[in-house]
Amino acid sequence: MAITAGIDIGNATTETALARVEGRNVTFLATGISATTGIKGTLQNIAGLRSSLGMALERAGYKRDDFSAVDIIRLNRAAPVIGDVAMETVTETIVTESTMIGHNPATPGGIGVGLGVSVAFEDLSSAREGDSVIPVIAAKHDYEAAAAGISSAMARGVNITAAICQSDDGVLIVNRLPKVIPVVDEVGAIDRVPLGMRCCVEVAPPGRVVSLLSNPYDIASLFELSPEETRQIVPVARALVGNRSAVVIRTPLGEVRERRIPAGELYILGPQGKRTVNVEDGAEAIQNTVIACYPVENIFGQPGTNVGGMMERVRRTMSDMTDIPIGDIYIQDLLAVDTLVPQKVTGGVAGEFSLESGVALAVMVKTEELPMQRLAVAVSRELGVKVEVGGIEADMAIRGALTTPGTKPPVAILDLGAGSSDASFMKTDGAVTLTHLAGAGNLVNTIIASELGIEDMDLAEAIKRYPLCKAESAYHIRQEDGTVRFFDEPLDPGVYGRVSLLHENDMLQPLMLPNISVEKVRSTRRKAKQEVFVKNAVRALEQVAPGSNIRLVDYVILVGGSAKDFEIAAMITDALSRYGIVAGRGNIRSTEGPRNAVATGLVLSSVEGRK
Amino acid sequence: MSAWFGRVGSPDALPETKPSVWLVTDPSFDEASARHVAAGCEEEGVPLAWDVRSGNSPDLARIACLRSRLEVGVGIDSERRGAIALVSVANVPYLERSAATPGTLRWLGQTAARMSKGEPVMAETH
Numbered sequence: 189m190a191i192t193a194g195i196d197i198g199n200a201t202t203e204t205a206l207a208r209v210e211g212r213n214v215t216f217l218a219t220g221i222s223a224t225t226g227i228k229g230t231l232q233n234i235a236g237l238r239s240s241l242g243m244a245l246e247r248a249g250y251k252r253d254d255f256s257a258v259d260i261i262r263l264n265r266a267a268p269v270i271g272d273v274a275m276e277t278v279t280e281t282i283v284t285e286s287t288m289i290g291h292n293p294a295t296p297g298g299i300g301v302g303l304g305v306s307v308a309f310e311d312l313s314s315a316r317e318g319d320s321v322i323p324v325i326a327a328k329h330d331y332e333a334a335a336a337g338i339s340s341a342m343a344r345g346v347n348i349t350a351a352i353c354q355s356d357d358g359v360l361i362v363n364r365l366p367k368v369i370p371v372v373d374e375v376g377a378i379d380r381v382p383l384g385m386r387c388c389v390e391v392a393p394p395g396r397v398v399s400l401l402s403n404p405y406d407i408a409s410l411f412e413l414s415p416e417e418t419r420q421i422v423p424v425a426r427a428l429v430g431n432r433s434a435v436v437i438r439t440p441l442g443e444v445r446e447r448r449i450p451a452g453e454l455y456i457l458g459p460q461g462k463r464t465v466n467v468e469d470g471a472e473a474i475q476n477t478v479i480a481c482y483p484v485e486n487i488f489g490q491p492g493t494n495v496g497g498m499m500e501r502v503r504r505t506m507s508d509m510t511d512i513p514i515g516d517i518y519i520q521d522l523l524a525v526d527t528l529v530p531q532k533v534t535g536g537v538a539g540e541f542s543l544e545s546g547v548a549l550a551v552m553v554k555t556e557e558l559p560m561q562r563l564a565v566a567v568s569r570e571l572g573v574k575v576e577v578g579g580i581e582a583d584m585a586i587r588g589a590l591t592t593p594g595t596k597p598p599v600a601i602l603d604l605g606a607g608s609s610d611a612s613f614m615k616t617d618g619a620v621t622l623t624h625l626a627g628a629g630n631l632v633n634t635i636i637a638s639e640l641g642i643e644d645m646d647l648a649e650a651i652k653r654y655p656l657c658k659a660e661s662a663y664h665i666r667q668e669d670g671t672v673r674f675f676d677e678p679l680d681p682g683v684y685g686r687v688s689l690l691h692e693n694d695m696l697q698p699l700m701l702p703n704i705s706v707e708k709v710r711s712t713r714r715k716a717k718q719e720v721f722v723k724n725a726v727r728a729l730e731q732v733a734p735g736s737n738i739r740l741v742d743y744v745i746l747v748g749g750s751a752k753d754f755e756i757a758a759m760i761t762d763a764l765s766r767y768g769i770v771a772g773r774g775n776i777r778s779t780e781g782p783r784n785a786v787a788t789g790l791v792l793s794s795v796e797g798r799k
Numbered sequence: 800m801s802a803w804f805g806r807v808g809s810p811d812a813l814p815e816t817k818p819s820v821w822l823v824t825d826p827s828f829d830e831a832s833a834r835h836v837a838a839g840c841e842e843e844g845v846p847l848a849w850d851v852r853s854g855n856s857p858d859l860a861r862i863a864c865l866r867s868r869l870e871v872g873v874g875i876d877s878e879r880r881g882a883i884a885l886v887s888v889a890n891v892p893y894l895e896r897s898a899a900t901p902g903t904l905r906w907l908g909q910t911a912a913r914m915s916k917g918e919p920v921m922a923e924t925h
Binding site: 294295331356357358359360363660661662663678681682683684685686698 | 803838841842843844885888894913914916918919920921
C-alpha cells in the first residue's frame with residue numbers, strides 16, 4: 189500500500205490528486221488546487237505545489253504539512269509551452285485644433301440642432317441683433333447667470349441657436365430660457381473650444397442618437413464643404429456615431445485625421461519558406477498566413493515595431509526560464525483576433541473616445557523540454573518525498589479524462605487552460621497525436637480589457653468568469669438572462685442601478701465603467717470567448733483528427749480550468765455539434781468536473797504495467 | 800420654474816399628484832440651500848417638493864419618501880446632516896451624507912433623483 193500524489197503544474201493552477209495504491213487498485217482520497225507560483229517548470233513552483241498538496245492532505249484527514257504521509261509524488265512532464273498575449277492598436281484618431289466635441293454627458297439640455305458662431309459667454313453682450321451665435325459658458329458662471337444672460341440676449345433679438353457649457357447644467361439652463369435650444373454640457377476643457385468659428389450643436393431626444401453630425405453629407409451641407417473636405421470630415425462623423433449629443437466646429441486649419449499606426453509586419457516561417465503579413469491587415473489575413481505556413485516553424489516580428497518587441501519579449505522570457513539561447517526558441521503558433529479599442533481622441537476637449545481597430549495576439553513557444561527533472565530533485569529535497577516525473581501531459585490528460593463516465597477511445601481531448609489550448613486524439617489502439625495552440629483564457633482577458641477600456645486585468649478576469657446583473661431596486665437584481673432575484677437585505681447604494689458581476693455567494697461587484705450596459709459587456713465577453721475558444725477548438729481538432737478531418741472525431745472531452753467556465757463549454761458543444769461531434773465538459777472520476785485530469789492520469793499511469 | 804420646485808403650502812407648490820422627489824428639512828434650512836438640492840433633481844429631469852419639519856435626518860428622510868409618489872425622500876436636519884430614504888427600505892435611511900455645502904446639497908438632490916429613475920449614484924466630485 190502506498191500513498192501516491194499526482195501533481196499537475198499548469199500555467200495557472202497546480203492540481204493534486206491523492207490516492208492509495210494497492211497493487212492495481214487505486215482509491216482516490218482527495219484533491220487539492222492552488223495557484224501556480226512562478227512560470228511553470230521553474231523552482232518557484234514549489235510554493236504552489238506545497239499548498240496544493242497540503243490542501244489534498246488536509247482533505248484526506250492528514251495534517252496540512254504532513255508530507256511524510258506521501259510515499260511518492262508524480263509530476264507531469266509539463267507541455268513545454270508558454271503563451272503570451274499583446275494588443276496592438278492599428279488606427280488612431282487625432283484632432284488638431286479642436287474641431288469636434290462628441291461626448292455623452294448623462295443629461296444634455298434641450299433638443300435640436302443649432303448652427304452659429306461660437307462666442308465666449310462674457311462677450312454675449314456685444315453680439316448684434318440677428319447674429320446667429322453659440323455661447324461658450326465656463327463653469328464660473330452658474331446656471332441662473334447663464335440663463336439670464338442668454339435670455340436677455342434673446343430679448344435683444346440675438347439669434348442664440350445653442351450653447352456649450354462646462355458644468356453639468358444643460359437641463360437647468362434650458363429650463364430657464366424662453367425657447368428650447370440644444371445645450372451640450374460637461375465639456376471639460378472649455379477653454380480649448382475655439383471662439384469666433386462656425387459651429388454646430390446637436391442634441392438628440394432621449395433614447396435617440398445624433399443623426400446630422402454623424403452623417404458626413406449633413407456636415408458638408410451645414411458647413412458648405414467641398415467633396416475633398418467632406419472626405420476629411422469622415423473620421424469626425426464616425427467618432428460621433430452613437431452619441432446623444434455632439435458639437436462640430438469648423439476651424440480654418442483644424443482637421444481630424446485617422447492615422448494608421450505602423451504596427452509592424454509578422455514574418456512566418458513554414459516548410460515553403462517565409463511569408464510576410466502586416467498586422468494592420470487584421471486577424472483574418474494573419475490567420476490565413478499562419479494556415480498557409482502550416483506547420484509553422486518560427487515567427488518573427490519586424491524589428492523596431494510593437495509586434496517585433498512582443499515577439500522578442502516572449503523569446504527572452506522563455507530563454508531566461510530554460511537557459512536555452514534566444515536564437516533556439518521557436519514561436520510555433522499564433523492566434524490573432526480583431527478588436528475595437530476605445531481610445532481617447534488625441535487633442536479632444538471633452539475626453540472623447542473613438543473606437544479604433546486593433547489586433548490582439550497570442551503566441552505559443554515550444555522548447556525541447558521544460559526542466560522538470562530539476563524541479564523534481566528540488567521538490568524531493570524540500571519535502572523529503574520520492575519524486576518522479578511521469579508521462580507526457582497530453583497522455584496523462586487523456587487517461588484522466590477517460591475516467592469521465594460515458595467515454596471510450598477513440599476520443600479527443602481539448603485541454604482549455606489559461607496560456608494555451610491543447611488538443612490530443614487517442615485512437616482505439618492507444619496511439620496519441622497532440623498539438624498545442626496559442627490563445628486561451630489570458631487572451632480572452634486581453635480582448636475584454638481592451639474592448640471595454642479596462643486596465644485592471646483582475647477585473648477583466650472577473651468579467652470573463654462571472655455573469656452580469658443590474659440592481660433595479662434596493663432589493664432586486666435583473667440577471668443577464670432577464671430573470672429577477674430578490675434579496676432579504678437592501679443592496680449597497682454603490683451597486684444600485686449599476687451593471688454588476690454576480691459572484692459566488694451572491695456577492696455583487698459593481699462595474700465602474702462609463703456608459704456601459706449589460707448587453708454591451710455580455711456581447712464583448714461572449715465574442716471574445718467565441719473568437720478564442722471556439723476558433724481554437726476547431727483549429728486544434730483539425731490538427732489532431734485522423735486525416736485532418738474533423739468529422740472523423742466522434743467524441744470530444746473538454747478539460748482544464750477554462751472548461752469550467754459557465755458558457756465556454758456550451759459554446760464549443762454547440763459549434764462542434766455541426767460536425768456531428770459529441771462534445772462536453774469532462775467529469776473526471778465522476779466527481780471532479782473538468783479539473784484534475786492530468787493529476788488523475790499521473791496516479792493511474794503509475795499502476796500500469798504492474799501485475 | 801414652478802414645475803420643478805415648490806414649497807408645500809406656498810403659491811408655487813407642486814400639485815399633490817405630480818411625481819416628484821420630496822425634501823423635508825429642519826425649519827432652519829433656507830430656500831437658497833433647498834434650491835441647490837432642487838438643481839440636482841432638475842438636471843436629472845425630476846421635480847422636487849419641499850416641506851419643513853423638526854427631527855433628525857433619517858426620520859425626516861423617511862417622512863419625505865412616504866410622501867413622494869416616486870418613493871424617494873431626502874431629509875436634512877438642523878446639524879446639516881443629510882439622508883436619503885426609500886419607501887422599500889424600511890426604518891433605516893438608504894444613504895447618509897453631510898449636507899453642508901452647495902456641492903453636497905446638489906449631489907444629494909441628484910442622487911435622490913437618479914435613484915427614483917433606477918440609475919446609479921454618480922461619483923462624489925464636490
